[in-house]
Amino acid sequence: MHVNLPNDLKSLTSFRFFAAFWVFLFHLRSRISYEDNWFWGLVDNGARGVDFFFILSGFVIFHVYEGPIKNGEFSRRSYLIKRFARIYPLHIVMLLIFLLIAIAGSNQIHGVFASVFLLHSWGLTDGLVLNGPSWTLSAEMFAYILFGVIVVRSPPTWVITIAFFATAIGVHFFSLMMGKTAFLHLTWDYGSLRIVPLFILGMLLRRLTPRVSILAAALMGIAGLLILLLVATSGPVGYEILVPFVLIIVSGARLSDCQNLPSNNKILVYLGEISYSVYMVHIFVIAAFFEYLPKLGAPIPPWPVICIALVMCSSVSYHLIEVPSRLWINKFAYKYKKRR
Numbered sequence: 001m002h003v004n005l006p007n008d009l010k011s012l013t014s015f016r017f018f019a020a021f022w023v024f025l026f027h028l029r030s031r032i033s034y035e036d037n038w039f040w041g042l043v044d045n046g047a048r049g050v051d052f053f054f055i056l057s058g059f060v061i062f063h064v065y066e067g068p069i070k071n072g073e074f075s076r077r078s079y080l081i082k083r084f085a086r087i088y089p090l091h092i093v094m095l096l097i098f099l100l101i102a103i104a105g106s107n108q109i110h111g112v113f114a115s116v117f118l119l120h121s122w123g124l125t126d127g128l129v130l131n132g133p134s135w136t137l138s139a140e141m142f143a144y145i146l147f148g149v150i151v152v153r154s155p156p157t158w159v160i161t162i163a164f165f166a167t168a169i170g171v172h173f174f175s176l177m178m179g180k181t182a183f184l185h186l187t188w189d190y191g192s193l194r195i196v197p198l199f200i201l202g203m204l205l206r207r208l209t210p211r212v213s214i215l216a217a218a219l220m221g222i223a224g225l226l227i228l229l230l231v232a233t234s235g236p237v238g239y240e241i242l243v244p245f246v247l248i249i250v251s252g253a254r255l256s257d258c259q260n261l262p263s264n265n266k267i268l269v270y271l272g273e274i275s276y277s278v279y280m281v282h283i284f285v286i287a288a289f290f291e292y293l294p295k296l297g298a299p300i301p302p303w304p305v306i307c308i309a310l311v312m313c314s315s316v317s318y319h320l321i322e323v324p325s326r327l328w329i330n331k332f333a334y335k336y337k338k339r340r
Contacts, residue, residue, distance in 0.1 A: 281310070
């Protein structure tokens, strides 16, 4: 059996929000008092939301571009411009905001050059700099460029499989040399390598998902959620977290055209659409409530209020920064191409 996946993978879009929000809660937890329960046990592993993003990125990129590659219609120029337009405008806006805050506070400023040129996942800084989570954009751009350069033809499944295991083993041993227990812990210190096997894993899942039946996909989704809750609430996790991620992504992609599935709901899909803003502005929102507003005499609200504020701020940045800048860059690039 082989089916065509829908162009609009609604469930995967929704999942992006939960991954971004998981990362947000992971950073928020160090600022608040909370009870030791299963929910905060899950939050303690929120950094793994980044790895979910990396796998999802490989899946979606291969989903969108494998057809044009097969048909000989793939344009590296158009592809790279769209990838740049997708991530860079909001990144540079948030970078400027954190830079102004650092200047106003007379703080030492590090990593500006690396951040501007998306090199801050290559060990060029002494840690996370300015808008800390943006190191992942450096890793994403590296993966985008590798895909655009290497995937000139649609690779057979066995090649993708070998590439995954080879890169996973190679990056794992590199992470051991860096003093890590797994490549899942690489960030500013060569996090650009962390994405490579995960991105390829996403490509592999995209190749295999059309062979999965609806029933199998539903069972995989249920199993994935249960395994995720079991594994992620049992203490620090390692590579075993990839198992539920794989099950959830395959299930979500295969079931994205099921109307009654909650993850295909318009509200959740919209939250998924603003998930990049959620990820990019969440450190600023946390700092605003716990550092900046108290200096003005404002009380710190309960953490659920901060969660709501984050979603509202993310919606604003999505509509005022992300979408307009993306459209403008793509339109400008199209006009420039026509002039040539």
